[in-house]
Amino acid sequence: MNKRLLAILAILVVGSLMFTACGSAASTxxxxxxxxxxxxxxxxxxxxxxxxxxxxITPNPLGDRSFIDSSARGIEQANAELPVKCDIIExxxxxxxxxxxxxxxxxxxxxxxxxxxxxxxxxxxxNEFPEQKFSSPSELFLDELPxxxxxxxxxVHESSFLAGLVxxxxxxxxxxxxxxxxxxxxxxxxxxxFKQGVLEVCPDCQVLVSxxxxxxxxPTLGLETALAQYEQxxxxxxxxxxxxxxxxxxxxxxxxxxxxxxxxxxxxIQPGSIITSVIKRVDQTTFDSISSVVNGTFEGGQFIxxxxxEGFSGLSWDEGSTAFEENGPADMVAKLESTxxxxxxxxxxxxxxxxxxxxxxxxxxxxxxxVIGE
Amino acid sequence: xxxxxxxxxVELLNSGIRLATPIILAALGGALCNKAGVLNLALExxxxxxxxxxxxxxxxxxxxxxxxxxxxxxxGLLGLLxxxxxxxxxxxxxxxxxxxxxxxxxxxxxxxxxxxGNVGSWSDPSISRIPDIEIPLIKDIPVLGDxxxxxxxxxxxxxxxxxxxxxxxxxxxxxxxxxAVGENREAAETVGINAVRIQTMALVISGVLSGLGGAFLSIxxxxxxxxxxxxxxxxxxxxxxxxxxxxxxxxxxASLFFGVTEAFAVRIQNVTDLPPNLVxxxxxxxxxxxxxxxxxxxxxxxxxARRRFRAELRAEEQQNTAS
Numbered sequence: 001m002n003k004r005l006l007a008i009l010a011i012l013v014v015g016s017l018m019f020t021a022c023g024s025a026a027s028t029x030x031x032x033x034x035x036x037x038x039x040x041x042x043x044x045x046x047x048x049x050x051x052x053x054x055x056x057i058t059p060n061p062l063g064d065r066s067f068i069d070s071s072a073r074g075i076e077q078a079n080a081e082l083p084v085k086c087d088i089i090e091x092x093x094x095x096x097x098x099x100x101x102x103x104x105x106x107x108x109x110x111x112x113x114x115x116x117x118x119x120x121x122x123x124x125x126x127n128e129f130p131e132q133k134f135s136s137p138s139e140l141f142l143d144e145l146p147x148x149x150x151x152x153x154x155x156v157h158e159s160s161f162l163a164g165l166v167x168x169x170x171x172x173x174x175x176x177x178x179x180x181x182x183x184x185x186x187x188x189x190x191x192x193x194f195k196q197g198v199l200e201v202c203p204d205c206q207v208l209v210s211x212x213x214x215x216x217x218x219p220t221l222g223l224e225t226a227l228a229q230y231e232q233x234x235x236x237x238x239x240x241x242x243x244x245x246x247x248x249x250x251x252x253x254x255x256x257x258x259x260x261x262x263x264x265x266x267x268x269i270q271p272g273s274i275i276t277s278v279i280k281r282v283d284q285t286t287f288d289s290i291s292s293v294v295n296g297t298f299e300g301g302q303f304i305x306x307x308x309x310e311g312f313s314g315l316s317w318d319e320g321s322t323a324f325e326e327n328g329p330a331d332m333v334a335k336l337e338s339t340x341x342x343x344x345x346x347x348x349x350x351x352x353x354x355x356x357x358x359x360x361x362x363x364x365x366x367x368x369x370x371v372i373g374e
Numbered sequence: 375x376x377x378x379x380x381x382x383x384v385e386l387l388n389s390g391i392r393l394a395t396p397i398i399l400a401a402l403g404g405a406l407c408n409k410a411g412v413l414n415l416a417l418e419x420x421x422x423x424x425x426x427x428x429x430x431x432x433x434x435x436x437x438x439x440x441x442x443x444x445x446x447x448x449x450g451l452l453g454l455l456x457x458x459x460x461x462x463x464x465x466x467x468x469x470x471x472x473x474x475x476x477x478x479x480x481x482x483x484x485x486x487x488x489x490x491g492n493v494g495s496w497s498d499p500s501i502s503r504i505p506d507i508e509i510p511l512i513k514d515i516p517v518l519g520d521x522x523x524x525x526x527x528x529x530x531x532x533x534x535x536x537x538x539x540x541x542x543x544x545x546x547x548x549x550x551x552x553x554a555v556g557e558n559r560e561a562a563e564t565v566g567i568n569a570v571r572i573q574t575m576a577l578v579i580s581g582v583l584s585g586l587g588g589a590f591l592s593i594x595x596x597x598x599x600x601x602x603x604x605x606x607x608x609x610x611x612x613x614x615x616x617x618x619x620x621x622x623x624x625x626x627x628a629s630l631f632f633g634v635t636e637a638f639a640v641r642i643q644n645v646t647d648l649p650p651n652l653v654x655x656x657x658x659x660x661x662x663x664x665x666x667x668x669x670x671x672x673x674x675x676x677x678x679a680r681r682r683f684r685a686e687l688r689a690e691e692q693q694n695t696a697s
Binding site for chain 1 (some may be wrong): 381385389392393483491494495496503591595596597598600601602603605636637640641643645649650651654655
């Protein structure tokens with residue numbers, strides 16, 4: 001009896017380990033089609049012998065159709081265009097970050113990229129392994145970086161401002177909402193920029209803000225939160241909540257109102273319900289990190305800030321997304337032309353430095369005081 | 375800012391009922407298992423299984439209602455496997471539950487990736503959500519109609535099954551047998567009740583109900599599956615069954631309490647100046663209060679029993695000294 005019990009337990013434990021391993025195993029592609037090509041790839045690569053190897057550690061599993069997938073696209077692009085062999089190491093959340101990073105370092109990759117890893121952890125590892133090159137494709141909130149760590153900062157307040165202009169000028173009810181993953185300066189870059197944009201074109205508009213307590217993988221909660229905002233009269237809701245945000249997009253389709261997507265182009269997820277998406281080009285910062293190592297221009301210890309000016313953030317319309325134009329209701333589509341003109345007008349002003357948008361990282365600036373004080 | 379009391383609307387209850395439905399179903403299953411004396415902490419895995427299998431079946435069959443049935447069957451099978459491992463191989467219930475929860479969480483992601491590519495959440499435009507149904511007559515009652523009508527069939531089913539479970543457990547001979555097994559298995563067996571069969575049935579039913587609760591998440595509420603979609607709701611259900619003293623009606627109300635608290639936390643952010651981080655803690659805080667109150671209630675009951683016992687003892691002593 002006891003033996004059998006042990007055997008069963010062993011099978012269960014090994015089984016669960018196996019699936020865990022599969023869940024976080026290194027993989028380099030994200031499309032089914034590409035995985036077929038994968039099998040042929042190693043042979044070719046062995047022949048060319050890539051000079052550089054790198055690994056991207058994701059904060060959560062792939063497939064958020066947003067932030068993480070965007071970075072993964074940067075890796076794919078690097079694999080395709082540069083003489084590199086890059087892997088993606090998925091983790092199941094913050095508890096696995098350190099182990100994954102240490103694993104990647106031990107593997108001897110030339111460059112280790114950590115996406116949205118805790119800043120203190122990242123810095124202490126960089127100090128522990130001074131020979132290893134590290135890069136963070138998105139924000140690290142530190143005063144000073146170790147000499148072997150580069151941090152890209154993609155500012156999203158300006159593109160969120162443009163999204164706010166869109167929402168403010170297209171809203172009929174004069175109430176718009178933001179469903180935000182968590183109350184932190186980085187997340188509030190989205191919120192405050194958006195709010196400023198709404199109030200700029202529609203001073204008597206009301207902006208509802210709901211936070212999800214850093215629950216980025218709970219679409220059920222996202223759905224109910226958005227429904228609550230729609231009930232309170234909002235007709236356009238901006239989602240900044242990762243996978244929870246998928247619930248927001250679904251809610252828009254369910255009640256026949258509108259949403260604005262985030263990070264990647266999400267317009268196609270609920271065609272006709274998502275007016276536009278705020279783009280954060282983490283794929284570009286990921287690609288740039290890798291190419292800097294390849295070109296020998298990698299220089300640690302610095303923050304590299306990219307924003308709307310450099311084309312690292314913007315709206316899905318900039319990429320030619322027409323999902324809303326084709327599927328949205330006629331009365332809303334009719335407003336698009338004037339809205340787009342307005343967006344371009346402000347974009348020019350912002351880029352020329354004539355107009356400044358609140359950056360939540362610097363809450364003491366006059367434009368932020370005006371927005372937060374609301 | 376609108377007034378604080380503006381959140382107390384019919385929609386708050388609507389939202390609370392929707393959020394509570396998966397918890398109600400799983401908690402009823404958990405309560406039934408507790409009544410039958412077999413601890414089921416694997417509700418989470420059964421719910422996740424239902425969420426995954428439900429949407430996959432809905433996709434391949436092309437009918438979401440059939441997807442629900444398949445989800446229930448999958449949950450039931452998981453319950454049966456649980457019972458088999460427990461009764462036939464004497465595996466510890468807690469260890470078994472941990473193994474189930476771990477395996478299903480990774481297995482669903484694994485299968486999703488094998489079937490649908492390297493994705494963390496999956497959906498397909500061809501999948502339709504279970505439609506909401508207005509109940510004739512009831513929907514015309516002012517206010518009450520808005521509260522009671524306009525949900526999908528899973529919500530109504532969760533209400534019906536609560537009543538059915540109450541009637542079976544407390545008004546039928548079969549229910550007495552279930553409770554007898556839970557209270558004293560040996561005694562029940564000596565009077566000829568097949569305890570193994572009753573516990574197996576309880577586990578299967580809890581699997582069926584949890585599976586349906588999971589399917590509510592993936593095709594009843596959203597039409598999407600994401601990894602770990604149950605997101606701890608199975609554990610909330612365990613707490614709800616405890617809080618409701620394993621009584622079907624009590625369990626239903628306890629689950630509803632959790633659902634409404636969550637809906638409340640979502641709504642209150644826009645009408646109060648409290649920091650959002652504090653407001654978001656509300657559901658967790660409510661759970662904590664509930665667990666403490668359960669512990670206190672147990673303690674009170676124990677103290678009362680002890681006091682009664684002492685009083686009896688004293689009375690006996692007095693009698694002895696008197697004689």
